[in-house]
Amino acid sequence: MKEDFLHYLWKFKKFNFLKAETTAGENIKILNSGLHNVQNPGPDFFNAKIEIGNQLWAGNVEIHLKSSDWYAHHHERDAHYDNVILHVVWEDDVAVFRKDKTQIPTLQLKDWTLPEMLSNYKNLLEAPQKWINCESDFHQFTDFQLKNWLERLYVERLEQKSILIKKLLKETENNWEAVLFQLLAKNFGLNKNGKAFLAMAKSIPFSVVRKIEEVEILEALYFGQANLLSQETDDSYFIQLQKEYEYLKHKFQLQANQQEVQFFRLRPPNFPTIRLSQLAQLYIHQKNLFSKIKAIQTLEEIYQLFEIETSSYWKNHYSFGKESKVTTKKLSKKFIDLLIINSIVPIKFAYQKSQGKVEVENLFHILESIEAESNSSIKKFNQLRDKTASNALESQALLQLKSNYCDLNKCLQCELGLSLLQRKAS
Template identity: 55%
Template sequence: MKEDFLHYLWKFKKFDTLNLKTSNQEEITISNVGQYLELAGPDFFNAQITIGSQKWAGNVEIHLKSSDWYVHHHEKDAGYENVILHVVWEHDSEIYRSNNTEIPVLELKNYVGTTTVNNYQKLLSPKSWIFCEKQLKEIPKFALINWQERLFFERLERKSKPILELLESTNNDWEAVLFCLLAKNFGLNTNGEIFLKIAQSIPFSVIRKECFEVENLEALLFGSSGLLDVEKEDNYFKDLKFRYYYLLHKYQIEKSCIEPVQFFKHRPDNFPTIRLSQLANLYHKQQNLFSKISDLNSLEAIYEVFSVSVAPYWQTHYQFDKESPKKKKALSQSFLDLIVLNTIIPLQFAYAKSQGKEISEDLINILNDVEPEKNSIIDKFSSFGLKAKSAFETQSLLQLKNEYCNKSKCLECAIGMELLKSN
């Protein structure tokens, strides 16, 4: 048994509250269990309890055994002077404050039903992947749907933090933030951080001014990536290189030292040359891009805005100097779905939050139209009976696995709590 189970019992009053008595046989009446604090200090703050005929307001500390009070040296900590009740599973020692006054103790095991304890032990039985893997099919559908929504928005809250940091670094320029986020996601896992640094090295005011000539945008992106640092006979390469150094001089931009982009292990359509050209074409075709996407509320509308391919040169090349069969190389639906998941939805969420707007339903509706993600975590949930039908559901499951299952937060999880209630 762990203390978090006792926290759960106390927080939700999952015990017989009508006949409570202290270890000294004084009656206990709980008016308010207090505020659960996951910080240093007592576990529950500002509880209101009547012990005997005396009403108390103060803190509640919870341990598995009474003697843990001394194991944790609380008798020497002034932060525990206002503890009015010590809730334990097993009472094995009287405890005292620093002034030698005794602290009342509630031995909880005498008031908790065997079904609750058995459900807890069953929930935390040895696992092969997650604790509740054999019980997932037992969860009522309505409870699962409500929990999925909360998980989804928890994940969006986490994703919005780096967006707000970018916003601060760009002087609250949402267009510049979008450019940086798109660059990172166009780079995928391998080149994402490098592409982000490339985007951050180019003042977005320059992107705004040069967006009418796609070759200039390519020159800035390719030059900043280091792809123009060599010598080649290719005329398109030479033209981009000339443009790049001209633009550096024109805007007084200092050349950045960024680590080389990676081609290794990428399919040709994901080569950094192709992704950078697509990004350049996007900003050539769609000026004021953030203004266009901030209010989009359908997947089809997003697909339309991002209907771009590469510059003509890259239709017959994957690298400079090496010609290949002609291919349009437009952004694929699977790639656009990644952009929707990792850029558009988090950005819309962060922007709406900053404006005090409520768009939760729109975001869910968009992702309900996006195909479910495919990865080992989603496959594993499917094998245990939780089959995701959309990206909204897969995003929720990823949050569940990473933030709850992996951290054994079963008693903070709606699924775990539902299983504890079962008969």
């Protein structure tokens, strides 16, 4: 059993609270269970109002599995706990006293919790290992219930993605164009080269990127800062870029980037050479890209902005000096969708939030117009419930659900888990 179950029982009064008594036999009347403290130091519930016996108390409530946890956590030394009026525990194994030597009243929940509630909890969270705790019940959630929770989870995911954006804004002195460049660079690198591409982008002052008008020069800048121009070769284009980069490096006093890009186990269209060439083309053809992005309302407008391909050299190359069949290496729709999911919508959300006017319905519409991602987690959710993820908003929300709730056994912070407990206990 975990403390969060006791938090749930107390917060939602999921025990026989009308008849509950302290371990000393005093009646308890809960007028206000208090404000749940989930982030700050101190007791678990603030500003509760409770009548114990014939005395009205106002103060805080602390919750533990055992009373002795009070001393195990050294609360007797912490001034945050001086105003605790009730100690709520599953098992009362030791008396707990205030600094003035008066005993803190204790509510032992195991005496007042309905057996079926405990059984439901154990079935959900203490059953043999499953992919997710509620997998046998997942198909029972209503469409309305699931849709509402997934929308909230997606906003939560956008909030998490905003953490990196805020960090980049601080580093660039609130330059949204520079942040978009860095964010796009990271996502052009995908999982394998995302960190290296971000490091490359951060190593280049964005004012330098804006000044360059020729794609070969911008490629030289990107390739050089990504450590792709350090080897020896007789390829003429490589030598041209190498010379150009040395000039740029000296002119703009560029510092070397220590991150190395990877080719290993990448499909050729995702080679860093191809992705950096495409990124260079994007910033040659789309000046003031963030200004355009923030004004965009439709998915088609975004697709039009990203109608780019590599420079001519890379039409018959994937790496320097090795010719291949001539192909036009455009950004695929699937790749642009990933950019929209991981860069465009998050930065639009962060900017709108900074302006105090989030157009959440428009952001939802964009994501709902994109096909759901396909990975092992999404496939498993779709097996548990037919078409759980029918678009990118739902697949993103399900990834948030799996990593931030299911994997951490946070069923009691999940609307689906709570509804299961409540439904089964009724």
